[in-house]
Amino acid sequence: MDVSLRPNAPIDIWNPDWNDPFDPTVEAGDEFAELVAAVRAVQEAFTRSRPDPAAAAGIAGTLRSVAQRLEELEVGEDDQIAGHRWDLAGRGQALAPPLHIDAVTETTARGRVTVGRFHAGRYAMNGGVTPLIFDEIMARLANDSGRPWARTAYLNVNFRAPAPLDVELRVEAEYLRQDGRKRFMRGTMYHGDVLVADADGLWVELKPEQTLNISEGGDV
Numbered sequence: 001m002d003v004s005l006r007p008n009a010p011i012d013i014w015n016p017d018w019n020d021p022f023d024p025t026v027e028a029g030d031e032f033a034e035l036v037a038a039v040r041a042v043q044e045a046f047t048r049s050r051p052d053p054a055a056a057a058g059i060a061g062t063l064r065s066v067a068q069r070l071e072e073l074e075v076g077e078d079d080q081i082a083g084h085r086w087d088l089a090g091r092g093q094a095l096a097p098p099l100h101i102d103a104v105t106e107t108t109a110r111g112r113v114t115v116g117r118f119h120a121g122r123y124a125m126n127g128g129v130t131p132l133i134f135d136e137i138m139a140r141l142a143n144d145s146g147r148p149w150a151r152t153a154y155l156n157v158n159f160r161a162p163a164p165l166d167v168e169l170r171v172e173a174e175y176l177r178q179d180g181r182k183r184f185m186r187g188t189m190y191h192g193d194v195l196v197a198d199a200d201g202l203w204v205e206l207k208p209e210q211t212l213n214i215s216e217g218g219d220v
C-alpha cells in the first residue's frame with residue numbers, strides 16, 4: 001500500500017488494494033505504526049496500573065506534554081493518518097480494537113482480534129467494544145468490491161457468551177443480500193468453537209446528494 005508519511009502528503013481514505021491478504025507485521029522503519037503501537041501500549045498499561053498519587057501526577061505531566069507536542073502537528077481530518085492506514089490493525093485508530101482483516105471477498109470477510117484490559121468490561125470484552133469490532137469488519141465488507149459508499153443504518157448485536165481477554169477471537173462477516181440501496185449484513189465472533197457474539201446489520205447506500213463529509217453541507 002502506498003501511504004506516504006511525509007508531512008502534508010495526501011492520504012487516500014480508501015485503499016483499492018485492500019482485498020489483498022492483510023500483513024499483520026509492523027514494517028521496519030514505519031514510525032507511524034510504532035507511534036500507534038506506543039499509544040495502545042499507554043492505554044493498556046494505564047488500565048492495568050494502580051499508581052500512587054506522586055506517580056500519577058508525574059505521569060499526567062508527561063502525557064500532557066506529549067499531547068501538547070501532537071497538538072502542534074494537528075491537521076484536518078482528511079489529512080490525519082489515524083483511521084486511514086488500511087494496512088494496520090484497527091486502521092491506526094487507537095480506540096478501535098486492533099482487528100486484523102485477513103481476507104475479504106465480494107461476500108465475506110474474516111479477521112482476528114485480541115483485546116486486553118483497555119477494552120474490557122469486567123474480565124471480558126466490554127459490551128460496547130463488540131459492536132465496534134462488528135462495525136469495522138461489516139462496514140468494510142459492505143463497502144468492498146467497488147460498491148458505492150454506504151453508512152450503517154442499524155447494527156443489532158447478540159452477546160452469546162463472555163468474550164475472553166488476551167486470546168485471539170475470530171471475526172467473520174457475510175454479505176447476505178441487497179435490496180435497492182439496502183445491504184444486509186451478518187457478523188459472527190468466535191472463541192475457538194464457541195460463538196461469543198453475532199450481529200445483523202443494515203448498510204444504506206448514500207444518495208448522490210449525500211456525502212461522507214457531512215461538514216461539507218451535503219444532504220445528510
Ligand SMILES: CCCCCCCC/C=C\CCCCCCCC(=O)SCCNC(=O)CCNC(=O)[C@H](O)C(C)(C)COP(=O)(O)OP(=O)(O)OC[C@H]1O[C@@H](n2cnc3c(N)ncnc32)[C@H](O)[C@@H]1OP(=O)(O)O
Pocket residue numbers: 013083135136137139140141143149150151152153154180181182202204205206207210212220
Ligand atoms: C473513515 C471512517 C471509517 C469509519 C468506519 C470504519 C469501518 C471501516 C470500513 C469501511 C469504511 C467505510 C467508510 C464508510 C463511511 C463512514 C461510515 C459511517 O459514517 S457509519 C456511522 C454511523 N452511521 C451513521 O451515522 C448513519 C446515520 N444515518 C444516515 O445517514 C441515514 O439514516 C441513512 C443514510 C443510513 C439512510 O437515510 P436515507 O435518507 O438516505 O435513506 P432512507 O430513504 O431513509 O432509507 C432507505 C431505505 O433504508 C431503510 N432504512 C433506513 N434506516 C433504517 C433503519 N435504521 N432500520 C431499518 N430500515 C432502515 C428505509 O426504510 C428505506 O427502505 P425502503 O427503500 O423504503 O425499503
